[in-house]
Amino acid sequence: MQLVFTNSLRRHLIKLSIAATLVVALTSCKKPVAIDSEIVIGEVGSMTGSEATFGTSTHNGIELAVKQINAVGGVKGKKLRIVSLDDQGKPEEAATAVTKLITQDKVTAILGEVASSRSLAMAPIAQQYKIPMITPSSTNPKVTEQGDHIFRVCFIDPFQGTVMAKFALETLKLKKVAILRDVKNDYSVGLADYFTETFKKGGGEIVVDQSYSAGESDFKSQLTAIRGKAPEAIFVPGYYTEVGLIARQAKELQINAPLLGGDGWDSPKLKEIGQDAINGSYFSNHYSEEDKSPNVQDFISKYKEAFGVVPDGLAAMGYDAAKVLADAMTRAPSLASKDIRDAIAATKDYSGVTGKITIDAMRNAVKSAVVLKVDGGVFKYQTTINP
Amino acid sequence: MTTHPLTHPQSKTGLQSLWVWIAAVAVVWIFQFFFVGYVDPYYFSIVMYSGINATLAVSLNLVNGFTGQFSMGHAGFMSVGGYVSALTTSLVVAKYPGIMGVDAGGPGIEGAILLVGALFLGGLVASLAGFLVGLPSLRLKGDYLAIVTLGFGEIIRVIVLNLNVVGGARGMANIPALTNFGWVFSVCIFTVFTIWRIVNSAHGRRFLSVREDEIAAEAMGVNTTAVKVRAFVMGAFFAGVAGGLFAHYLRYLNPQTFDFNRSFEIVIMVVLGGMGSITGSVLAALLLTVLKEALRPLQEITRLDFRMVIYSLMLIILMLNKPNGLMGTREISDVYQSFREKLRVRFGANQGSDQKGAKK
Numbered sequence: 001m002q003l004v005f006t007n008s009l010r011r012h013l014i015k016l017s018i019a020a021t022l023v024v025a026l027t028s029c030k031k032p033v034a035i036d037s038e039i040v041i042g043e044v045g046s047m048t049g050s051e052a053t054f055g056t057s058t059h060n061g062i063e064l065a066v067k068q069i070n071a072v073g074g075v076k077g078k079k080l081r082i083v084s085l086d087d088q089g090k091p092e093e094a095a096t097a098v099t100k101l102i103t104q105d106k107v108t109a110i111l112g113e114v115a116s117s118r119s120l121a122m123a124p125i126a127q128q129y130k131i132p133m134i135t136p137s138s139t140n141p142k143v144t145e146q147g148d149h150i151f152r153v154c155f156i157d158p159f160q161g162t163v164m165a166k167f168a169l170e171t172l173k174l175k176k177v178a179i180l181r182d183v184k185n186d187y188s189v190g191l192a193d194y195f196t197e198t199f200k201k202g203g204g205e206i207v208v209d210q211s212y213s214a215g216e217s218d219f220k221s222q223l224t225a226i227r228g229k230a231p232e233a234i235f236v237p238g239y240y241t242e243v244g245l246i247a248r249q250a251k252e253l254q255i256n257a258p259l260l261g262g263d264g265w266d267s268p269k270l271k272e273i274g275q276d277a278i279n280g281s282y283f284s285n286h287y288s289e290e291d292k293s294p295n296v297q298d299f300i301s302k303y304k305e306a307f308g309v310v311p312d313g314l315a316a317m318g319y320d321a322a323k324v325l326a327d328a329m330t331r332a333p334s335l336a337s338k339d340i341r342d343a344i345a346a347t348k349d350y351s352g353v354t355g356k357i358t359i360d361a362m363r364n365a366v367k368s369a370v371v372l373k374v375d376g377g378v379f380k381y382q383t384t385i386n387p
Numbered sequence: 388m389t390t391h392p393l394t395h396p397q398s399k400t401g402l403q404s405l406w407v408w409i410a411a412v413a414v415v416w417i418f419q420f421f422f423v424g425y426v427d428p429y430y431f432s433i434v435m436y437s438g439i440n441a442t443l444a445v446s447l448n449l450v451n452g453f454t455g456q457f458s459m460g461h462a463g464f465m466s467v468g469g470y471v472s473a474l475t476t477s478l479v480v481a482k483y484p485g486i487m488g489v490d491a492g493g494p495g496i497e498g499a500i501l502l503v504g505a506l507f508l509g510g511l512v513a514s515l516a517g518f519l520v521g522l523p524s525l526r527l528k529g530d531y532l533a534i535v536t537l538g539f540g541e542i543i544r545v546i547v548l549n550l551n552v553v554g555g556a557r558g559m560a561n562i563p564a565l566t567n568f569g570w571v572f573s574v575c576i577f578t579v580f581t582i583w584r585i586v587n588s589a590h591g592r593r594f595l596s597v598r599e600d601e602i603a604a605e606a607m608g609v610n611t612t613a614v615k616v617r618a619f620v621m622g623a624f625f626a627g628v629a630g631g632l633f634a635h636y637l638r639y640l641n642p643q644t645f646d647f648n649r650s651f652e653i654v655i656m657v658v659l660g661g662m663g664s665i666t667g668s669v670l671a672a673l674l675l676t677v678l679k680e681a682l683r684p685l686q687e688i689t690r691l692d693f694r695m696v697i698y699s700l701m702l703i704i705l706m707l708n709k710p711n712g713l714m715g716t717r718e719i720s721d722v723y724q725s726f727r728e729k730l731r732v733r734f735g736a737n738q739g740s741d742q743k744g745a746k747k
Contacts, residue, residue: 048695086686086694091558091644092436092637096680100429117641120560124638142560186557 038079039335041066041325042101044112044122049089054114054314058136059084060307061318062111065326068302075329083107091121098122102129108335109133111321114314116140123150132341136321137286137314139187144363149337151344151363153321153352154286155387157187160262161194161237163284163369163385168233168260169202171371171383172282176207177260178231180222180246182238183211191237191262207231212246214239219246223253233257239264244273251277258282266313271377281374282382286313287354288370290381299353313354320352355384408580412573419569431568437676438571439633442578444656444668446625449582451654452663452716453591454618455598456525457533461626461653463520463540464513466645468627470553472509473562473634476501480563487563502565506574506631513627514620516543521619525612528601540650547642558641559634566636574632575669578625583665583718585621594618598663659705661712666719671712 043062046055066080074080083105085097094113101107102125110126110133113119119138126133127147135143135152144150168174177199182188196206207229210222223246226234234250236243236259243265250259259281266285270278289300289310299319303311311319327350328343329335347359355368368386372379423431443465450458479501480486486497524535553559585591593614596604605611634640656675660667679698686694705713714722 083687085683088695089643091639091641092633093679095637095639096429096432096436099432100680100683103428117558117639117643120558120641121637121639124564140557142557146560186555 036078038081039075039329040081040083040105040107041322042098042105042107042110042112043082043084044087044094044097044101044110044118045084046089046114046118047084047086049087051089051115055086055089057312057314058112058114058318060303061136061311061315061320062322064299064303064306064315065319065322067306069323069326075326076335080326082111087113087118089115089118091118094118095121095125098125098133102126102131107131108337109325109329109340111136111318111325113138116143119143119150120146123147126150130337130341132325132337132344134321134325134344136317141364148345148363149341151359151365153324153354153357153365153367154317155367155369156364157190157262158194159387160284160369161191161196162198162387163371164191164235164237164260164262164282165195165198165202165204166385167282167284167371167383168199168235169204172233172258174204174232176205176229176231178207178226178229178234178257179209180219180226180234180236180238181209181211182214182242185214185238187262187264188237192235195235195237212238212242214242216242217245219249220253223250223255227253227255231257233260235260237262237264240267240270241273244270244275244278247274247277247281263313265374266379271374274374278374279376282371283374284369284385285372285379286369287316288372288379288381290379291370291384295351296353316353320354320357323352324350324357356386408576411576415572415576416569419567423568433677433680435566435568435571435636437673438568438575439629439636440653440656440676441669441672442571442575442629442632443626443653444660444672445575445578445582445665446622446629447653448657448660448663448665448668449585449594450618450622451657452661452668453582453586453598454594454615455662456615456618457529458536458619458622459533459647459650459654460520460536460538460540460543461622462645462647462649463536463543464517464623464626465630465633465649466543466547466640466642467516467623467630468506468509468513469630469634469640469645470509470547470559471512471627472502472505472631473559473640474553475505475508476563476565476635477559477561479505498563498565499570502570502631502635505565505635506570506628509631510624510627513630514624517619517621517623518616521616525615525619537647537650540645540647544642544645547645553640556642558639560639562634562638562640564635564638566632571632571636574625574628578628579665579669582621582625586665595663655702659702659712661714661716663716664712664714664718666717666722667712667714670714674713 043059045059046052047059062082066082069075070079083101085101087094087097098110101110110131113122113135114137116138119135120143123133123143123146127149130149132149137154138152139154139157141156144152168177179192179196181192199206208226210225212219212222234257236246243261247259261283263285265283299316300311303315324347328347329340332339332343345359345363347357350357358366360366366387368384370384371382373382443461447458447461450456486501520536520539524532527535547553548556586594593609596609597611597614601611656671657668660671678701682694682697
């Protein structure tokens with residue numbers, strides 16, 4: 001028995017070592033070459049999977065920004081190099097990818113992820129290794145709460161409620177607004193609460209506060225209750241599917257007050273579902289392609305030239321994230337992660353495509369939002385609201 | 388010497404001895420205490436996911452491979468275990484933050500006790516879920532059962548999506564980091580050991596008999612429903628524990644992680660490894676976890692996103708060449724046995740211990 005056991009053990013060991021060699025050989029095909037003349041920046045995105053369009057847009061935006069930065073000589077005389085890894089839209093893959101970027105590719109900073117779910121898996125790891133991370137579009141407040149090395153260049157959910165309240169008060173001059181919120185959705189509840197607070201403070205009145213749950217398709221009872229109070233507008237901070245249906249059913253009940261909403265409306269599907277009924281409604285968003293300011297128009301034309309399509313909001317935010325990072329690295333006294341972190345934290349009035357970006361004490365971006373009007377199949381730019 | 392699935396040759400490699408397993412766990416812990424710090428964190432994370440996936444695959448194999456019930460809701464059980472244990476530890480740590488230790492030392496013995504308790508609780512609740520879904524749905528067979536279990540997995544996901552206490556759609560963040568190498572592989576070894584012992588016991592023969600011919604098994608007095616429910620409950624328990632380890636390693640849970648794709652991934656591991664081979668499940672879990680990462684350089688060099696295309700292609704090629712999976716129904720002990728048989732034929736009967744083994 002003694003002999004048998006050692007035999008088997010030996011064979012197991014041989015197999016194990018073969019497997020281990022294979023693993024090492026396979027994974028280390030391409031060891032990162034540390035060149036002094038370049039700065040390596042890691043990107044994690046959902047290039048494949050169900051949210052591949054988000055990841056691809058963001059990646060294109062980042063690539064465009066890096067190309068432009070390198071064309072004018074890079075940062076501190078060094079060229080930027082992006083290493084982008086796919087996470088298939090899965091939090092655990094994002095965590096593995098960010099570990100690889102930090103420990104294998106020795107990145108200086110990290111850009112990503114689009115979705116809060118992946119950013120939340122990545123953030124503790126970036127924080128643990130003290131590598132600055134900027135997420136272009138994760139709006140969940142918890143993301144930057146993970147540590148002092150985690151930043152974002154988009155506004156967080158509560159801000160949008162404030163924006164629409166200001167817009168209703170100042171631009172549309174409304175006094176009586178109804179709310180129809182999605183109770184199962186933190187995003188919607190957050191927007192509705194902040195809208196209420198700001199709107200009341202500004203002298204407005206919330207005449208009725210109704211609710212629904214995402215996935216419902218009949219909103220007639222809520223809308224009838226709203227109709228009874230005759231509001232001048234209805235704030236519906238939900239996602240485009242329900243909003244489209246609500247718009248149509250409101251028209252059927254002869255409610256002519258416009259609807260107001262947030263960036264959850266931003267989809268071509270909104271017009272498909274809402275059809276004519278959604279015309280004349282307003283929602284807040286990160287950026288508008290109709291914004292006439294020169295840096296926005298310049299970004300759009302360069303992007304079209306490079307990728308052949310009009311950039312969406314995510315591309316613009318990816319672009320801004322990379323630019324904010326490069327700007328901070330230029331200002332930082334050295335490329336040590338602490339210096340870069342401090343420089344990002346000190347970002348003030350950086351004028352990006354998605355507005356003037358200032359990083360606050362909670363490492364969130366304080367920036368302007370745009371208000372768009374749904375008008376016959378296009379989203380027309382109305383105004384920019386500053387915080 | 389034929390290897391009929393019902394007359395599974397008992398291994399003579401010493402695996403029957405409890406000491407081998409205890410030694411394996413000891414080795415794992417020695418590694419945890421002395422060597423983990425030197426391993427590259429990236430490779431380490433692949434190793435950790437391999438261990439968790441191996442646990443999942445082996446536990447699903449009990450249901451799909453050994454009992455022959457095609458379940459596709461394993462991610463559901465995993466998420467139940469993951470959320471229950473994560474909630475437990477989060478609540479306890481919120482009350483007694485001292486458990487996590489000072490940042491340099493990390494969680495001590497209290498953390499270990501908490502983790503084991505939470506994992507056990509997660510496993511129990513998952514097995515309760517396994518019982519609930521098993522009882523009514525195991526009257527179904529084949530495709531129908533697959534659909535029911537698939538639906539069950541989705542139901543769990545949607546319920547979690549609507550539970551505010553665990554973060555709903557936004558996911559659950561800040562789960563204490565309690566999982567380490569030692570726990571992942573202790574659990575993995577324990578799972579393999581338990582299922583291996585069950586399958587090779589009189590009890591286990593009932594599982595196999597249900598797979599081979601349910602009517603015949605029933606005629607022989609086997610309570611097939613009880614057997615199936617038992618398989619489901621046990622499989623769900625280990626899936627729940629694996630979910631708990633996953634939660635405390637990634638430190639973030641999102642209902643989307645446990646969608647039907649995740650269930651498919653585990654089913655693929657079982658099928659690729661061989662339905663009814665524990666060794667196969669472990670091998671396939673390792674192979675698939677490593678393969679995904681090993682293909683990354685390819686993506687970096689070519690700048691194209693066909694990593695997953697090649698991954699799928701390799702799966703297809705493997706299944707075409709090995710329709711019964713990598714191992715079929717064989718275990719590592721069988722491979723070893725037939726290898727010795729070959730040696731014996733070649734070199735004559737010069738290995739005394741062999742003949743003794745063959746006679747037994």
